Amino acid sequence: MTTRTAIVTGAARGIGAATARRLAADGNAVAVLDRLEDQARETAEAIVADGGRAIAVGVDVTDESAVATAVERVAAELGAPTVLVNNAGILRDNLLFKMSVDDWDSVMDVHLRGAFLVTRAVQAHMVEARWGRIVNLSSISALGNRGQVNYAAAKAGIQGFTKSLAIELGKFGITANAVAPGxxxxxxxxxxxxxxxxxxxxxxxxxxxxxxxxxxGQPDDIAHAVSFFCSEGAGYVSGQVLYVAGGPRA
Known part of the structure; x- marks a missing residue:
């Protein structure tokens, strides 16, 4: 099996950590990116203890220069990244009339600006390799959810972002898909x-x-779906949104 280098953002804990561990088990070297660098290091150390290759990189995905530096470090230490999972996210839930502009902007910045900046930095390596897998984390909240106008809008935006990436990058052997957890x-x-x-x-x-x-659902439920989209065998699946939510809403 070809060894790939994967980047997982927001991978210090939860879905991101489970995904990083799963991609390592699949044979990838994994860069664990998160603002919580100490916890990211714990995730990376657990992967290494299990026989994998991993590094932890502390980074704010909304910071353009920090993202560029982080991706350069990953390429230097693990090899050119050709698998990317944009998982970093935050919640700032509130009803519309109580929601502040900062609540709105913070959620948009982390989910959308963050996914854009990291993907833009990583895609150059994928284009050069003529192979790549991008998986973006959306949510069932993209269908609408009370108290989450910011989060729902961001996660719906992720779906449009994903489909546009699939159209632009497909000719380079790069797929882009989204997983929408419940x-x-x-x-x-x-x-x-x-x-x-x-x-x-x-x-x-x-x-x-x-x-x-x-x-x-459990984080491993999502990691399993991400693993499929990142696999060699998923090369003809692109621009898709997979809801991992235990079934459709009643």
């Missing part, structure tokens, strides 16, 4: 329960009762 058990979703003033167990029970597959 409810996934992470630190971020635990914070949502706290904001709602209910226990996380109650929150999970409510999610399960409304999901055709009656449970909450």
């Amino acid at each position: 409810f996934i058990v992470t630190d971020m979703t635990k914070q949502t329960a706290e904001r709602m003033g209910i226990s996380f167990e109650e929150f999970l029970d409510g999610v399960a009762s409304q999901t055709p597959v009656p449970r909450a």
Whole structure:
């Protein structure tokens, strides 16, 4: 199997960490990018302990120069990156009339500006290699969700971004796809329960009762889907959005 170098953003914990571990298990060298550099290092060290190759890079994906420097470092230390997972994201949930401009801008910057900057920096290596896999994390919230006008708009934007990448980059052997998770058990979703003033167990029970597959999703559920899109065998799948959400909404 050809050894590839993968970059996963927002990979210090949750879905990003699970994805980084899965891509390493698939045989890729993995760069774990995150603002939380200490936690990113823990993810990278776990991969190395399991016999893989990985480095941790602390970076703010909204900072153009920092992104360029990070990608250059990855290329120098692990090899030219030809697999990219844009996972970095934040929540700033609120109802529209309570939402601040900063709440809106912060979410747009991390999800959309971040995905744009990292993809632009990495695509040059993919074009040179005439091979690449880009997977962007969208969300079921792209279909609309109360209290998330910023997040829903950003995640819908990710889908348009993905489809446009597929059109532009396909001739270079580069595919672009999106994975749209439903409810996934992470630190971020635990914070949502706290904001709602209910226990996380109650929150999970409510999610399960409304999901055709009656449970909450796990980070590994998403990592498995990302792994498929990044595989050699997925070379004729591009511009797609895969909802990993336990079934359609009722």
